Amino acid sequence: MNLFDYLEPTTQFVIFSAIKILIVFGVTMTFVAYAVLAERKISAWIQDRVGPNRTAPPITKFIPILGPMLVRLGIFQPMADGLKFLLKEDFTPAYVRKVYFWLAPAIAVIPAFLTFAVIPFGSTLGNPDNKMVIADLNVGVLYTFGIVSLGVYGIVLAGYAANSKYPFLGGIRSSAQMISYEIAMGMSVVAVFMVVGDLNLGAVVQYQAKHGWMVLHQPLAFAIFLIAAFAETNRLPFDLPESESELVGGYHTEYSSMKFALFFLGEYAAMISASAMMVTLFFGGWTLPFLSEPASSLLVGLLHIAIFIAKLVVLLVVFIWVRWMLPRFRYDQLMDLGWRRFIPLALGNILATALVLAFISP
Amino acid sequence: MLHQFDKARQDRSTYRSECESGLLNQPPKARVRTLAAPADTMSFAPHWQISGPERWLAIPGNADKVTPEMDSELIQYLPVLMLLLVAVGFAGGTLVVSVVAGKVGRRTRTKDIPYECGMLPQGDGSSRLSVKFYLVALLFVLFDIEVVFMYPWAIVYRDLLRENAALILGGMVSFMGTLFAGYLYALKKGAFDWTK
Numbered sequence: 001m002n003l004f005d006y007l008e009p010t011t012q013f014v015i016f017s018a019i020k021i022l023i024v025f026g027v028t029m030t031f032v033a034y035a036v037l038a039e040r041k042i043s044a045w046i047q048d049r050v051g052p053n054r055t056a057p058p059i060t061k062f063i064p065i066l067g068p069m070l071v072r073l074g075i076f077q078p079m080a081d082g083l084k085f086l087l088k089e090d091f092t093p094a095y096v097r098k099v100y101f102w103l104a105p106a107i108a109v110i111p112a113f114l115t116f117a118v119i120p121f122g123s124t125l126g127n128p129d130n131k132m133v134i135a136d137l138n139v140g141v142l143y144t145f146g147i148v149s150l151g152v153y154g155i156v157l158a159g160y161a162a163n164s165k166y167p168f169l170g171g172i173r174s175s176a177q178m179i180s181y182e183i184a185m186g187m188s189v190v191a192v193f194m195v196v197g198d199l200n201l202g203a204v205v206q207y208q209a210k211h212g213w214m215v216l217h218q219p220l221a222f223a224i225f226l227i228a229a230f231a232e233t234n235r236l237p238f239d240l241p242e243s244e245s246e247l248v249g250g251y252h253t254e255y256s257s258m259k260f261a262l263f264f265l266g267e268y269a270a271m272i273s274a275s276a277m278m279v280t281l282f283f284g285g286w287t288l289p290f291l292s293e294p295a296s297s298l299l300v301g302l303l304h305i306a307i308f309i310a311k312l313v314v315l316l317v318v319f320i321w322v323r324w325m326l327p328r329f330r331y332d333q334l335m336d337l338g339w340r341r342f343i344p345l346a347l348g349n350i351l352a353t354a355l356v357l358a359f360i361s362p
Numbered sequence: 363m364l365h366q367f368d369k370a371r372q373d374r375s376t377y378r379s380e381c382e383s384g385l386l387n388q389p390p391k392a393r394v395r396t397l398a399a400p401a402d403t404m405s406f407a408p409h410w411q412i413s414g415p416e417r418w419l420a421i422p423g424n425a426d427k428v429t430p431e432m433d434s435e436l437i438q439y440l441p442v443l444m445l446l447l448v449a450v451g452f453a454g455g456t457l458v459v460s461v462v463a464g465k466v467g468r469r470t471r472t473k474d475i476p477y478e479c480g481m482l483p484q485g486d487g488s489s490r491l492s493v494k495f496y497l498v499a500l501l502f503v504l505f506d507i508e509v510v511f512m513y514p515w516a517i518v519y520r521d522l523l524r525e526n527a528a529l530i531l532g533g534m535v536s537f538m539g540t541l542f543a544g545y546l547y548a549l550k551k552g553a554f555d556w557t558k
Contacts, residue, residue: 017440087465088465093473093475094474105453110446110450113445134441135438135439142513163476164476165476166477179498187512191516194516258460261456262453262457340554344545347538350516354531355531357519
């Protein structure tokens with residue numbers, strides 16, 4: 001019996017939630033930092049370069065073989081980047097709308113982290129009540145879509161606050177792009193929830209453990225969701241809000257130092273949360289076909305978390321890979337794809353799912 | 363070996379004598395009531411209902427036997443709020459740290475002008491924009507609300523198929539038909555046409 005048992009259940013709940021939140025936040029931040037490194041390394045390999053390979057804190061000199069190897073892999077690069085972002089001059093130009101200029105980076109980064117709240121990243125740990133999800137909401141996905149929609153505000157506000165042409169164009173483009181693909185994204189998962197019958201993401205994972213991964217039941221929904229996720233996170237081939245060759249840097253042209261970094265943190269965190277959503281909705285979450293029972297021991301619980309992270313990493317690599325394989329869309333092509341292709345396709349998918357469930361396999 | 367429970371009782375009696383001797387400033391009366399449970403039954407008031415230091419003595423290690431009222435819906439949102447606090451704290455914290463730790467540079471007139479690829483800025487910062495963007499925003503509001511209507515339907519679809527298949531399918535098909543007619547109208551009007 002430990003001290004923890006003596007506390008009120010509410011206090012226990014709060015403490016346990018706080019621990020989960022801090023760990024998830026820490027892990028996400030590490031992932032964001034190393035996703036940037038992975039992006040640089042993978043792009044380097046694709047383009048036959050070496051990528052970051054020489055950031056070395058003094059301690060690496062004293063580690064015989066491992067030290068130089070880690071340096072070559074650029075393991076210390078994210079720390080150097082982070083420090084540099086903090087130490088650079090934080091410049092606020094004279095003509096900007098000051099309040100919004102400061103608010104925008106914060107608003108861009110906060111929703112990206114909030115989406116992690118409902119994602120089940122493991123089964124249970126320790127006792128069966130310790131679910132590995134920060135908030136086991138019964139509205140699950142509705143919460144996620146609500147929060148994801150908030151992400152557009154940061155970018156629009158950044159474009160507006162900068163009071164300069166390129167950021168303004170970037171912000172406007174971004175808002176139109178994100179809201180367009182949100183419809184397709186929202187419609188694509190309706191079909192998934194028709195099959196599952198529950199909005200709670202834990203229930204979605206349980207369903208997949210019994211009936212196989214959702215990507216096999218709903219391949220079209222997955223394709224739409226994946227492509228819409230690229231558009232929602234402003235990743236290539238849909239990175240028009242910050243397309244360097246036409247808009248300099250898009251909505252963050254006038255930003256510097258940590259404010260600039262927060263937009264990138266937000267973008268990568270959004271990428272990670274989109275991948276986590278896809279793992280949960282379409283790839284069975286923390287389950288594997290032969291490992292789908294909720295954890296009975298601590299070790300299995302940790303294994304489930306590891307499975308989830310492994311699937312997440314695969315999808316992240318896909319995100320990065322696509323960025324360096326495909327050229328950027330034109331703006332009219334982008335809107336055309338969103339409105340004229342995906343919306344009818346997603347509607348058709350819903351109708352087809354409804355008919356199949358009604359007449360073929362109830 | 364003393365049973366845990368006996369030990370707790372012993373602790374309590376010392377506690378009571380401490381109270382009576384005035385070592386602890388609060389009157390013990392209200393607490394004695396919760397301690398009056400017979401020693402041989404373990405039928406205590408749940409320990410979270412006892413206030414004060416008594417809670418630590420009342421039932422050792424019995425917390426796992428009682429099922430708390432954690433089903434309330436609202437408390438599920440508490441972690442979301444906590445996560446929000448952490449995220450806001452992080453965003454605010456890094457912004458403040460970068461101001462404190464960052465290099466302080468000189469302010470010059472050239473540095474203060476908007477960036478337009480090195481040329482002097484021409485005209486207004488926020489120019490007029492195409493009406494298409496407003497159109498997209500309007501259509502988004504329409505379609506996104508339609509999508510929200512689909513969620514409750516999607517959730518109950520399988521259950522209601524067994525009860526009243528014609529109603530649940532027909533209802534949604536007619537709804538989606540109306541939606542699609544509106545979509546076709548927007549399409550024919552050229553609302554999604556960005557090349558013209």
